[in-house]
Amino acid sequence: MEIIVRSPIDGSELGRAPITPLADMPAVIARSQAAFLAWRSVPAPRRGELIRLFGEELRAEKASLAALVTAEAGKIATEGLGEVQEMIDICDFAVGLSRQLYGLTIASERPGHRMMETWHPMGPCAVISAFNFPVAVWAWNATLALVCGDPVIWKPSEKTPLTALASMKIFERALARFGSDAPPALVQCVIGGAELGDALATSREVPIVSATGSTRMGAIVGPKVAARFGRSILELGGNNAMIVSPSADLDMTVRAIVFSAVGTAGQRCTTLRRLLVHRSIRDDLVARVRKAYATLPIGDPRASGTLVGPLIDAGSRDRMLAALGRASAEGGVVHGGRPVTTGVPAGGVYVEPAIVEMPAQTAGMREETFAPILYVLAWDTLDEAIALQNDVPQGLSSSIFTTDLREAETFLSAVGSDCGIANVNMGPSGAEIGGAFGGEKETGGGRESGSDSWRAYMRRQTNSINYSRSLPLAQGVNFDI
Ligand code: NAD
Numbered sequence: 001m002e003i004i005v006r007s008p009i010d011g012s013e014l015g016r017a018p019i020t021p022l023a024d025m026p027a028v029i030a031r032s033q034a035a036f037l038a039w040r041s042v043p044a045p046r047r048g049e050l051i052r053l054f055g056e057e058l059r060a061e062k063a064s065l066a067a068l069v070t071a072e073a074g075k076i077a078t079e080g081l082g083e084v085q086e087m088i089d090i091c092d093f094a095v096g097l098s099r100q101l102y103g104l105t106i107a108s109e110r111p112g113h114r115m116m117e118t119w120h121p122m123g124p125c126a127v128i129s130a131f132n133f134p135v136a137v138w139a140w141n142a143t144l145a146l147v148c149g150d151p152v153i154w155k156p157s158e159k160t161p162l163t164a165l166a167s168m169k170i171f172e173r174a175l176a177r178f179g180s181d182a183p184p185a186l187v188q189c190v191i192g193g194a195e196l197g198d199a200l201a202t203s204r205e206v207p208i209v210s211a212t213g214s215t216r217m218g219a220i221v222g223p224k225v226a227a228r229f230g231r232s233i234l235e236l237g238g239n240n241a242m243i244v245s246p247s248a249d250l251d252m253t254v255r256a257i258v259f260s261a262v263g264t265a266g267q268r269c270t271t272l273r274r275l276l277v278h279r280s281i282r283d284d285l286v287a288r289v290r291k292a293y294a295t296l297p298i299g300d301p302r303a304s305g306t307l308v309g310p311l312i313d314a315g316s317r318d319r320m321l322a323a324l325g326r327a328s329a330e331g332g333v334v335h336g337g338r339p340v341t342t343g344v345p346a347g348g349v350y351v352e353p354a355i356v357e358m359p360a361q362t363a364g365m366r367e368e369t370f371a372p373i374l375y376v377l378a379w380d381t382l383d384e385a386i387a388l389q390n391d392v393p394q395g396l397s398s399s400i401f402t403t404d405l406r407e408a409e410t411f412l413s414a415v416g417s418d419c420g421i422a423n424v425n426m427g428p429s430g431a432e433i434g435g436a437f438g439g440e441k442e443t444g445g446g447r448e449s450g451s452d453s454w455r456a457y458m459r460r461q462t463n464s465i466n467y468s469r470s471l472p473l474a475q476g477v478n479f480d481i
Contacts, residue, residue: 003191005162007311008074009300011347017161020190025199028153031185032124033205035151038183040121042233047147048098050182053174055091058084061170065135065163067302072160073134074310074348076266076301087139087167088451091432094143097454101148112468119458122231125208126200128221131312132267132370133212134160135167137235140433140449141210142187148457150208151201154189157213159312161191163328182455197221204228208457211235212269215368215394215442222444233456236438237368238396240419241274241389242430243411245382246281248401252425254288256401257374260427262296262308266372267316269443270397270421270429274365275384279378286357286376290335293353299344310348311371317349320371323364324354327375330362337373366392382407390418396439397421397428403446420447 001019008010019030039047058065066080073084101337103117115297125145126183129137134156142152156164168189175182190196200206201224210233211221218236225232242260244253260272277285301309311317317339324337337354344350353372358365365375379385398417401424402408408424410416420439421431431437436451438444473479 003158003161005072005073007348008312008347009071009302009348014071015162017165017191019192020196022055022192022195023201023359025150025190025196027354028188028190029124029203029205030149030150031198032153032188032213035183035185036123039151039186040149042149044098044101044147044149046094046181047149050174050178051091051143051147052095052100053177054171055088055095055175057170058088058091062088065166065170068163068166069134070301072163073131074301074312076306076309077304079264083133083136084306086136086433090136090139092144093450094147097144100146101454101458103460108464108476110466112428112466112470114465114467116463116465118461118463119455120274120461121205122261122457122459123150124205125152125210125457126206126208127152127154128197128200128211128213129156130213130269131157131159132269134163136194137212137448138164138167140437141233143209144448144454145457146186148454150457151185152187153206154187155196155200156189158191158193164189164191198224201225202228204230207231208233210446210448215444217390218442218444231456233446233448235269235446235448236442237394238269238271238439238443239273239366239368239392239394240270240397241276242272242398243379243382243385243389243400244275244277244281244285244427245400245402245404245407246278247403247407248281249403249425250281250288252284253285253401254292256399256427257289258292258296260429261374262293262372263429265308265311265351266353267312267370268429270431271372272374272428273368274361274389274392275374275376276379276388277376278385279380282376282378286355289374290355293355295337296353298340298350298352308350308372310344310350314349317351319369320351320354320373323367323369323371323373324356326364327356327358327362327373330364331359332356332362361388361391368394382410386411386416393442394439395408395419395441396443397431398425399423399426399428400453401425433464
Protein backbone atom coordinates (compact mmCIF):
# COMPACT_ATOMS: atom_id res chain seq x y z
CA MET A 1 0.00 0.00 0.00
CA GLU A 2 1.25 3.44 -0.84
CA ILE A 3 0.09 7.03 -0.94
CA ILE A 4 0.17 8.55 -4.40
CA VAL A 5 1.24 12.11 -3.77
CA ARG A 6 -0.05 14.72 -6.17
CA SER A 7 1.22 18.28 -6.30
CA PRO A 8 -1.40 20.90 -5.45
CA ILE A 9 0.25 23.04 -8.12
CA ASP A 10 -1.07 21.03 -11.06
CA GLY A 11 -2.26 17.66 -9.79
CA SER A 12 0.74 15.87 -11.27
CA GLU A 13 2.08 12.81 -9.50
CA LEU A 14 5.09 13.77 -7.41
CA GLY A 15 5.88 10.37 -6.06
CA ARG A 16 4.64 7.53 -3.92
CA ALA A 17 5.14 6.92 -0.24
CA PRO A 18 4.82 3.46 1.29
CA ILE A 19 2.14 3.32 3.99
CA THR A 20 3.23 1.98 7.38
CA PRO A 21 0.93 -0.93 8.26
CA LEU A 22 -1.00 -0.31 11.45
CA ALA A 23 0.18 -3.71 12.65
CA ASP A 24 3.77 -2.38 12.63
CA MET A 25 3.06 0.31 15.21
CA PRO A 26 3.77 -1.77 18.34
CA ALA A 27 7.21 -2.64 16.92
CA VAL A 28 7.86 1.01 15.99
CA ILE A 29 7.02 2.09 19.52
CA ALA A 30 9.10 -0.73 21.05
CA ARG A 31 12.11 0.37 18.97
CA SER A 32 11.62 3.91 20.18
CA GLN A 33 11.51 2.71 23.80
CA ALA A 34 14.76 0.79 23.24
CA ALA A 35 16.34 3.88 21.72
CA PHE A 36 15.27 5.87 24.77
CA LEU A 37 17.18 3.58 27.13
CA ALA A 38 20.40 4.46 25.34
CA TRP A 39 19.75 8.08 24.33
CA ARG A 40 18.73 9.27 27.81
CA SER A 41 22.26 8.56 29.05
CA VAL A 42 24.05 10.46 26.29
CA PRO A 43 25.04 13.84 27.79
CA ALA A 44 22.73 16.62 26.63
CA PRO A 45 25.51 18.73 25.02
CA ARG A 46 26.52 15.66 23.04
CA ARG A 47 22.90 15.21 21.98
CA GLY A 48 23.06 18.82 20.89
CA GLU A 49 25.98 17.95 18.61
CA LEU A 50 23.65 15.74 16.58
CA ILE A 51 21.32 18.69 16.11
CA ARG A 52 24.25 20.92 15.15
CA LEU A 53 25.12 18.46 12.41
CA PHE A 54 21.48 18.29 11.33
CA GLY A 55 21.48 22.07 11.00
CA GLU A 56 24.53 21.83 8.76
CA GLU A 57 22.90 19.21 6.57
CA LEU A 58 19.75 21.31 6.34
CA ARG A 59 21.78 24.32 5.24
CA ALA A 60 23.30 22.21 2.46
CA GLU A 61 19.87 21.01 1.30
CA LYS A 62 17.89 24.18 1.97
CA ALA A 63 17.06 24.91 -1.66
CA SER A 64 16.11 21.36 -2.59
CA LEU A 65 13.98 20.71 0.48
CA ALA A 66 12.28 24.08 0.03
CA ALA A 67 11.50 23.22 -3.59
CA LEU A 68 9.89 19.99 -2.40
CA VAL A 69 7.83 21.90 0.18
CA THR A 70 6.62 24.12 -2.65
CA ALA A 71 5.84 21.14 -4.86
CA GLU A 72 4.06 19.12 -2.18
CA ALA A 73 2.36 21.78 -0.05
CA GLY A 74 2.01 24.48 -2.73
CA LYS A 75 3.76 27.28 -0.81
CA ILE A 76 5.31 30.05 -2.89
CA ALA A 77 9.06 29.63 -3.28
CA THR A 78 10.10 32.22 -0.69
CA GLU A 79 7.80 30.67 1.91
CA GLY A 80 9.21 27.22 1.15
CA LEU A 81 12.68 28.59 1.78
CA GLY A 82 11.40 30.29 4.93
CA GLU A 83 10.03 27.02 6.21
CA VAL A 84 13.42 25.30 5.88
CA GLN A 85 15.13 28.34 7.41
CA GLU A 86 12.83 27.88 10.39
CA MET A 87 14.15 24.33 10.73
CA ILE A 88 17.71 25.65 10.65
CA ASP A 89 16.88 28.33 13.22
CA ILE A 90 15.39 25.83 15.65
CA CYS A 91 18.46 23.63 15.24
CA ASP A 92 20.64 26.54 16.33
CA PHE A 93 18.31 27.22 19.23
CA ALA A 94 18.28 23.57 20.30
CA VAL A 95 22.08 23.32 20.17
CA GLY A 96 22.36 26.20 22.65
CA LEU A 97 19.58 24.71 24.70
CA SER A 98 21.47 21.44 25.02
CA ARG A 99 23.76 23.24 27.49
CA GLN A 100 20.94 25.08 29.26
CA LEU A 101 18.48 22.47 30.53
CA TYR A 102 18.56 24.23 33.88
CA GLY A 103 16.77 23.41 37.09
CA LEU A 104 16.46 25.63 40.16
CA THR A 105 18.23 25.40 43.48
CA ILE A 106 15.75 26.09 46.28
CA ALA A 107 16.26 27.14 49.90
CA SER A 108 15.28 24.36 52.30
CA GLU A 109 13.52 25.06 55.60
CA ARG A 110 15.56 22.27 57.22
CA PRO A 111 19.09 22.91 58.48
CA GLY A 112 21.82 21.12 56.55
CA HIS A 113 19.53 20.50 53.60
CA ARG A 114 19.43 21.67 50.02
CA MET A 115 16.66 21.37 47.46
CA MET A 116 16.95 21.41 43.71
CA GLU A 117 15.13 20.52 40.53
CA THR A 118 16.52 18.17 37.92
CA TRP A 119 15.08 17.76 34.44
CA HIS A 120 15.17 14.26 32.99
CA PRO A 121 14.26 12.81 29.59
CA MET A 122 10.69 11.50 29.36
CA GLY A 123 10.67 8.79 26.69
CA PRO A 124 9.39 8.56 23.11
CA CYS A 125 7.78 11.72 21.75
CA ALA A 126 5.21 11.33 18.99
CA VAL A 127 4.91 14.20 16.57
CA ILE A 128 1.69 14.31 14.55
CA SER A 129 1.95 17.14 12.05
CA ALA A 130 -0.29 19.05 9.64
CA PHE A 131 0.09 19.58 5.90
CA ASN A 132 0.57 23.33 5.99
CA PHE A 133 3.92 23.36 7.79
CA PRO A 134 4.97 19.92 6.65
CA VAL A 135 8.54 20.00 7.98
CA ALA A 136 9.10 23.02 10.26
CA VAL A 137 6.66 21.94 12.95
CA TRP A 138 8.30 18.53 13.10
CA ALA A 139 11.69 20.23 13.47
CA TRP A 140 10.39 22.45 16.30
CA ASN A 141 9.41 19.35 18.18
CA ALA A 142 12.09 16.89 17.13
CA THR A 143 15.11 19.09 17.78
CA LEU A 144 13.92 19.97 21.27
CA ALA A 145 12.82 16.43 22.07
CA LEU A 146 16.19 15.06 20.93
CA VAL A 147 18.34 17.42 22.98
CA CYS A 148 16.02 16.68 25.91
CA GLY A 149 16.83 12.98 25.52
CA ASP A 150 13.61 11.76 23.89
CA PRO A 151 13.43 9.63 20.73
CA VAL A 152 10.90 10.80 18.14
CA ILE A 153 8.20 9.03 16.15
CA TRP A 154 6.89 11.29 13.41
CA LYS A 155 3.55 10.88 11.73
CA PRO A 156 3.40 13.58 9.09
CA SER A 157 0.21 14.57 7.31
CA GLU A 158 -0.85 12.00 4.76
CA LYS A 159 -1.03 14.95 2.35
CA THR A 160 2.71 15.70 2.66
CA PRO A 161 4.66 12.48 3.21
CA LEU A 162 7.43 13.20 0.69
CA THR A 163 8.82 16.25 2.47
CA ALA A 164 8.85 14.14 5.63
CA LEU A 165 10.78 11.33 3.97
CA ALA A 166 13.22 13.87 2.50
CA SER A 167 13.75 15.42 5.94
CA MET A 168 14.44 11.95 7.32
CA LYS A 169 17.12 11.41 4.65
CA ILE A 170 18.76 14.68 5.61
CA PHE A 171 18.59 13.70 9.27
CA GLU A 172 20.19 10.35 8.46
CA ARG A 173 23.19 12.18 7.02
CA ALA A 174 23.64 13.97 10.32
CA LEU A 175 23.30 10.64 12.13
CA ALA A 176 25.97 9.06 9.95
CA ARG A 177 28.41 11.85 10.83
CA PHE A 178 27.47 11.77 14.50
CA GLY A 179 28.64 8.24 15.12
CA SER A 180 27.61 5.40 17.35
CA ASP A 181 26.26 7.37 20.35
CA ALA A 182 22.94 7.56 18.55
CA PRO A 183 20.93 4.36 18.95
CA PRO A 184 18.97 2.82 16.08
CA ALA A 185 15.41 4.12 15.64
CA LEU A 186 16.21 7.40 17.38
CA VAL A 187 13.89 9.12 14.91
CA GLN A 188 11.33 7.13 12.99
CA CYS A 189 8.75 8.28 10.48
CA VAL A 190 5.49 6.44 9.92
CA ILE A 191 3.38 7.19 6.87
CA GLY A 192 -0.40 7.01 6.94
CA GLY A 193 -3.56 8.58 8.23
CA ALA A 194 -5.45 9.06 11.46
CA GLU A 195 -5.21 5.38 12.46
CA LEU A 196 -1.44 5.68 12.94
CA GLY A 197 -1.91 8.86 14.93
CA ASP A 198 -4.43 7.02 17.03
CA ALA A 199 -1.96 4.22 17.73
CA LEU A 200 0.47 6.81 19.07
CA ALA A 201 -2.19 8.69 21.05
CA THR A 202 -3.38 5.56 22.82
CA SER A 203 -0.03 3.89 23.55
CA ARG A 204 1.14 4.01 27.16
CA GLU A 205 4.67 3.61 25.82
CA VAL A 206 4.55 7.08 24.24
CA PRO A 207 4.62 9.56 27.12
CA ILE A 208 4.49 12.70 24.96
CA VAL A 209 2.20 13.33 22.01
CA SER A 210 2.69 16.62 20.21
CA ALA A 211 -0.19 17.00 17.77
CA THR A 212 -0.57 19.86 15.32
CA GLY A 213 -3.69 20.17 13.21
CA SER A 214 -7.37 20.96 13.38
CA THR A 215 -9.32 21.45 16.58
CA ARG A 216 -11.42 18.48 15.44
CA MET A 217 -8.31 16.29 15.54
CA GLY A 218 -7.17 17.69 18.90
CA ALA A 219 -10.58 17.01 20.41
CA ILE A 220 -10.05 13.34 19.59
CA VAL A 221 -6.34 13.01 20.36
CA GLY A 222 -6.25 15.10 23.56
CA PRO A 223 -8.74 13.01 25.57
CA LYS A 224 -7.12 9.77 24.41
CA VAL A 225 -3.71 10.88 25.65
CA ALA A 226 -5.23 12.20 28.87
CA ALA A 227 -7.12 8.95 29.49
CA ARG A 228 -3.77 7.17 29.91
CA PHE A 229 -2.21 10.12 31.78
CA GLY A 230 0.13 10.91 28.92
CA ARG A 231 1.28 14.44 28.16
CA SER A 232 -0.02 16.15 25.08
CA ILE A 233 1.19 19.29 23.37
CA LEU A 234 -1.76 20.45 21.26
CA GLU A 235 -1.30 23.03 18.50
CA LEU A 236 -4.71 23.39 16.91
CA GLY A 237 -6.78 25.78 14.87
CA GLY A 238 -6.68 29.56 15.06
CA ASN A 239 -9.09 32.38 14.25
CA ASN A 240 -6.74 35.29 14.39
CA ALA A 241 -7.72 38.93 14.43
CA MET A 242 -6.10 42.30 13.88
CA ILE A 243 -7.45 45.41 15.59
CA VAL A 244 -6.79 48.60 13.65
CA SER A 245 -7.11 51.84 15.58
CA PRO A 246 -7.60 55.33 14.11
CA SER A 247 -3.99 56.20 14.94
CA ALA A 248 -2.55 53.29 12.92
CA ASP A 249 0.01 53.82 10.17
CA LEU A 250 -2.28 52.62 7.39
CA ASP A 251 0.42 51.98 4.79
CA MET A 252 2.11 49.54 7.14
CA THR A 253 -1.24 48.14 8.18
CA VAL A 254 -2.25 47.32 4.62
CA ARG A 255 1.02 45.50 3.95
CA ALA A 256 0.67 43.51 7.15
CA ILE A 257 -2.95 42.64 6.37
CA VAL A 258 -2.14 41.36 2.91
CA PHE A 259 0.77 39.18 4.04
CA SER A 260 -1.10 37.82 7.05
CA ALA A 261 -4.37 37.16 5.25
CA VAL A 262 -3.23 35.76 1.91
CA GLY A 263 0.26 34.38 2.66
CA THR A 264 0.34 30.60 2.19
CA ALA A 265 -3.04 31.13 0.48
CA GLY A 266 -4.66 31.63 3.87
CA GLN A 267 -3.49 28.21 5.04
CA ARG A 268 -1.49 29.17 8.11
CA CYS A 269 -2.71 28.49 11.60
CA THR A 270 -1.84 32.14 12.29
CA THR A 271 -3.52 33.50 9.14
CA LEU A 272 -5.37 36.76 9.67
CA ARG A 273 -9.06 35.88 9.45
CA ARG A 274 -10.80 38.77 11.19
CA LEU A 275 -10.01 42.45 10.58
CA LEU A 276 -11.50 44.64 13.30
CA VAL A 277 -11.33 48.28 12.20
CA HIS A 278 -12.36 51.48 13.90
CA ARG A 279 -15.52 52.72 12.21
CA SER A 280 -13.94 56.05 11.27
CA ILE A 281 -11.31 54.44 9.02
CA ARG A 282 -13.12 51.29 7.99
CA ASP A 283 -14.19 52.35 4.49
CA ASP A 284 -10.79 53.82 3.71
CA LEU A 285 -8.96 50.71 4.90
CA VAL A 286 -11.27 48.29 3.12
CA ALA A 287 -10.81 50.25 -0.10
CA ARG A 288 -7.03 50.10 0.27
CA VAL A 289 -7.02 46.38 1.02
CA ARG A 290 -9.36 45.67 -1.89
CA LYS A 291 -7.03 47.64 -4.16
CA ALA A 292 -4.06 45.59 -2.98
CA TYR A 293 -6.01 42.35 -3.43
CA ALA A 294 -6.90 43.34 -7.00
CA THR A 295 -3.25 43.21 -8.05
CA LEU A 296 -2.25 40.01 -6.23
CA PRO A 297 -0.37 37.63 -8.52
CA ILE A 298 -2.18 34.28 -8.16
CA GLY A 299 -0.72 31.20 -9.77
CA ASP A 300 2.19 28.81 -9.95
CA PRO A 301 4.01 29.11 -6.60
CA ARG A 302 7.32 28.29 -8.30
CA ALA A 303 7.15 31.38 -10.50
CA SER A 304 8.90 34.44 -9.17
CA GLY A 305 6.43 37.17 -8.35
CA THR A 306 3.58 34.83 -7.41
CA LEU A 307 2.18 35.71 -4.01
CA VAL A 308 -0.84 33.39 -3.84
CA GLY A 309 -0.35 29.75 -4.69
CA PRO A 310 -2.89 26.93 -4.75
CA LEU A 311 -5.09 25.56 -2.03
CA ILE A 312 -4.09 22.11 -0.87
CA ASP A 313 -7.05 20.41 -2.56
CA ALA A 314 -10.57 20.75 -3.93
CA GLY A 315 -12.05 20.04 -0.50
CA SER A 316 -10.44 23.24 0.79
CA ARG A 317 -11.97 25.24 -2.05
CA ASP A 318 -15.39 23.71 -1.42
CA ARG A 319 -15.18 24.59 2.28
CA MET A 320 -14.14 28.13 1.34
CA LEU A 321 -17.06 28.58 -1.04
CA ALA A 322 -19.45 27.13 1.53
CA ALA A 323 -18.13 29.57 4.17
CA LEU A 324 -18.59 32.50 1.76
CA GLY A 325 -22.14 31.36 1.02
CA ARG A 326 -22.83 31.19 4.72
CA ALA A 327 -21.32 34.64 5.27
CA SER A 328 -23.64 36.07 2.58
CA ALA A 329 -26.59 34.43 4.25
CA GLU A 330 -25.46 36.00 7.52
CA GLY A 331 -25.56 39.44 5.93
CA GLY A 332 -21.97 39.73 4.70
CA VAL A 333 -20.87 41.49 1.50
CA VAL A 334 -18.34 39.32 -0.29
CA HIS A 335 -15.57 40.72 -2.48
CA GLY A 336 -13.53 38.19 -4.47
CA GLY A 337 -13.39 34.57 -3.42
CA ARG A 338 -14.03 33.13 -6.85
CA PRO A 339 -12.18 30.10 -8.21
CA VAL A 340 -9.39 31.08 -10.62
CA THR A 341 -8.95 28.96 -13.73
CA THR A 342 -7.13 31.21 -16.18
CA GLY A 343 -3.45 32.10 -15.91
CA VAL A 344 -2.89 29.30 -13.41
CA PRO A 345 -1.58 25.76 -13.94
CA ALA A 346 -4.30 23.35 -14.96
CA GLY A 347 -5.03 20.65 -12.42
CA GLY A 348 -4.45 22.85 -9.34
CA VAL A 349 -7.06 24.55 -7.16
CA TYR A 350 -6.65 28.32 -7.17
CA VAL A 351 -8.91 30.99 -5.67
CA GLU A 352 -9.07 34.74 -5.34
CA PRO A 353 -8.61 35.70 -1.69
CA ALA A 354 -11.90 37.01 -0.32
CA ILE A 355 -12.78 40.05 1.79
CA VAL A 356 -16.15 39.90 3.49
CA GLU A 357 -17.69 42.97 5.13
CA MET A 358 -19.78 41.66 8.01
CA PRO A 359 -22.58 43.36 9.97
CA ALA A 360 -21.68 41.53 13.19
CA GLN A 361 -19.51 38.65 14.44
CA THR A 362 -21.60 35.74 13.23
CA ALA A 363 -21.47 32.00 13.92
CA GLY A 364 -19.63 31.42 10.63
CA MET A 365 -16.91 33.87 11.62
CA ARG A 366 -16.28 31.95 14.81
CA GLU A 367 -15.16 28.91 12.85
CA GLU A 368 -11.77 28.48 11.21
CA THR A 369 -12.08 28.00 7.46
CA PHE A 370 -8.62 27.07 6.24
CA ALA A 371 -8.61 29.32 3.18
CA PRO A 372 -8.03 33.02 2.38
CA ILE A 373 -11.19 34.62 3.77
CA LEU A 374 -10.82 37.93 5.59
CA TYR A 375 -13.90 39.05 7.49
CA VAL A 376 -14.11 42.77 8.29
CA LEU A 377 -15.99 44.28 11.23
CA ALA A 378 -16.25 47.83 12.57
CA TRP A 379 -15.88 48.91 16.20
CA ASP A 380 -16.34 52.13 18.15
CA THR A 381 -14.39 51.63 21.39
CA LEU A 382 -11.23 49.67 22.11
CA ASP A 383 -13.05 47.66 24.77
CA GLU A 384 -15.54 46.56 22.14
CA ALA A 385 -12.72 45.67 19.73
CA ILE A 386 -10.95 43.55 22.34
CA ALA A 387 -14.22 41.84 23.25
CA LEU A 388 -14.82 40.99 19.58
CA GLN A 389 -11.25 39.77 19.19
CA ASN A 390 -11.62 37.43 22.15
CA ASP A 391 -15.17 36.28 21.42
CA VAL A 392 -14.22 33.20 19.39
CA PRO A 393 -13.47 29.65 20.58
CA GLN A 394 -9.86 29.76 19.35
CA GLY A 395 -6.97 31.65 20.98
CA LEU A 396 -3.85 31.42 18.85
CA SER A 397 -2.63 34.75 17.51
CA SER A 398 -3.69 38.38 17.51
CA SER A 399 -2.40 41.84 16.74
CA ILE A 400 -3.11 45.54 16.99
CA PHE A 401 -2.08 48.39 14.75
CA THR A 402 -1.88 51.61 16.72
CA THR A 403 0.54 54.39 17.52
CA ASP A 404 -1.25 55.06 20.81
CA LEU A 405 0.79 53.65 23.68
CA ARG A 406 -2.27 53.28 25.88
CA GLU A 407 -4.08 51.19 23.30
CA ALA A 408 -1.06 49.00 22.64
CA GLU A 409 -0.41 48.33 26.31
CA THR A 410 -4.08 47.70 27.05
CA PHE A 411 -4.13 45.13 24.24
CA LEU A 412 -1.12 43.36 25.77
CA SER A 413 -2.42 43.54 29.34
CA ALA A 414 -4.51 41.10 31.35
CA VAL A 415 -7.68 42.72 30.00
CA GLY A 416 -6.43 42.59 26.41
CA SER A 417 -5.93 39.76 23.94
CA ASP A 418 -6.61 36.28 25.32
CA CYS A 419 -4.35 34.62 22.73
CA GLY A 420 -1.01 32.85 23.06
CA ILE A 421 0.48 35.39 20.68
CA ALA A 422 -0.26 39.13 20.71
CA ASN A 423 1.65 41.49 18.41
CA VAL A 424 1.83 45.25 18.04
CA ASN A 425 2.19 46.95 14.66
CA MET A 426 2.65 43.70 12.81
CA GLY A 427 0.29 40.99 11.65
CA PRO A 428 -0.61 37.85 13.61
CA SER A 429 1.41 35.49 11.40
CA GLY A 430 5.11 34.93 10.82
CA ALA A 431 6.39 34.00 14.27
CA GLU A 432 10.08 33.63 15.12
CA ILE A 433 11.37 30.48 16.76
CA GLY A 434 12.75 32.31 19.82
CA GLY A 435 9.33 32.77 21.39
CA ALA A 436 7.02 30.06 22.71
CA PHE A 437 4.49 29.27 20.00
CA GLY A 438 0.92 28.18 20.70
CA GLY A 439 -2.45 29.32 21.88
CA GLU A 440 -5.28 29.02 24.34
CA LYS A 441 -8.84 27.71 24.34
CA GLU A 442 -9.60 25.47 21.34
CA THR A 443 -6.08 26.07 20.03
CA GLY A 444 -5.12 23.52 22.65
CA GLY A 445 -2.85 25.27 25.16
CA GLY A 446 0.41 23.70 23.95
CA ARG A 447 3.65 25.63 23.52
CA GLU A 448 6.43 24.69 21.14
CA SER A 449 9.65 26.13 19.82
CA GLY A 450 11.39 28.83 21.86
CA SER A 451 11.47 30.25 25.39
CA ASP A 452 11.07 27.43 27.95
CA SER A 453 8.89 25.19 25.74
CA TRP A 454 11.58 22.52 26.17
CA ARG A 455 10.16 21.71 29.59
CA ALA A 456 7.24 19.92 27.93
CA TYR A 457 9.69 17.30 26.68
CA MET A 458 11.21 16.52 30.09
CA ARG A 459 10.09 15.39 33.50
CA ARG A 460 10.83 17.56 36.48
CA GLN A 461 12.25 15.92 39.57
CA THR A 462 12.45 17.70 42.91
CA ASN A 463 15.47 16.61 44.94
CA SER A 464 15.99 17.22 48.67
CA ILE A 465 19.49 16.47 49.93
CA ASN A 466 20.37 16.12 53.60
CA TYR A 467 24.05 16.80 54.29
CA SER A 468 23.58 17.12 58.08
CA ARG A 469 23.91 14.46 60.80
CA SER A 470 20.28 14.67 61.88
CA LEU A 471 16.94 13.95 60.28
CA PRO A 472 14.64 16.94 60.86
CA LEU A 473 11.15 16.71 59.36
CA ALA A 474 9.47 19.46 57.43
CA GLN A 475 6.73 21.60 59.00
CA GLY A 476 8.23 20.91 62.47
CA VAL A 477 6.71 17.43 62.64
CA ASN A 478 8.12 15.23 65.45
CA PHE A 479 8.29 11.50 64.84
CA ASP A 480 10.98 10.30 67.25
CA ILE A 481 11.50 6.58 67.68
P1 NAD B 1 -5.79 17.73 10.34
O1 NAD B 1 -6.33 17.87 11.71
O2 NAD B 1 -6.69 17.25 9.27
O3 NAD B 1 -4.52 16.72 10.37
C1 NAD B 1 -3.40 16.98 11.16
C2 NAD B 1 -2.72 15.68 11.50
O4 NAD B 1 -3.54 14.95 12.42
C3 NAD B 1 -2.49 14.75 10.31
O5 NAD B 1 -1.23 14.14 10.45
C4 NAD B 1 -3.62 13.74 10.45
O6 NAD B 1 -3.33 12.49 9.88
C5 NAD B 1 -3.71 13.62 11.96
N1 NAD B 1 -5.01 13.16 12.46
C6 NAD B 1 -6.23 13.51 11.98
N2 NAD B 1 -7.20 12.91 12.72
C7 NAD B 1 -6.57 12.18 13.66
C8 NAD B 1 -7.04 11.33 14.71
N3 NAD B 1 -8.34 11.14 14.92
N4 NAD B 1 -6.12 10.73 15.50
C9 NAD B 1 -4.81 10.95 15.30
N5 NAD B 1 -4.31 11.73 14.31
C10 NAD B 1 -5.18 12.34 13.50
O7 NAD B 1 -5.17 19.16 9.95
P2 NAD B 1 -4.57 19.68 8.55
O8 NAD B 1 -5.69 19.91 7.60
O9 NAD B 1 -3.41 18.84 8.13
O10 NAD B 1 -3.96 21.09 9.00
C11 NAD B 1 -4.71 22.25 9.10
C12 NAD B 1 -5.08 22.54 10.54
O11 NAD B 1 -3.93 22.53 11.37
C13 NAD B 1 -5.69 23.90 10.73
O12 NAD B 1 -6.76 23.80 11.64
C14 NAD B 1 -4.56 24.72 11.32
O13 NAD B 1 -4.97 25.85 12.06
C15 NAD B 1 -3.90 23.70 12.17
N6 NAD B 1 -2.51 24.05 12.46
C16 NAD B 1 -2.21 24.50 13.71
C17 NAD B 1 -0.92 24.89 14.02
C18 NAD B 1 -0.58 25.42 15.37
O14 NAD B 1 0.61 25.49 15.69
N7 NAD B 1 -1.53 25.80 16.21
C19 NAD B 1 0.08 24.78 13.05
C20 NAD B 1 -0.25 24.30 11.79
C21 NAD B 1 -1.55 23.93 11.51
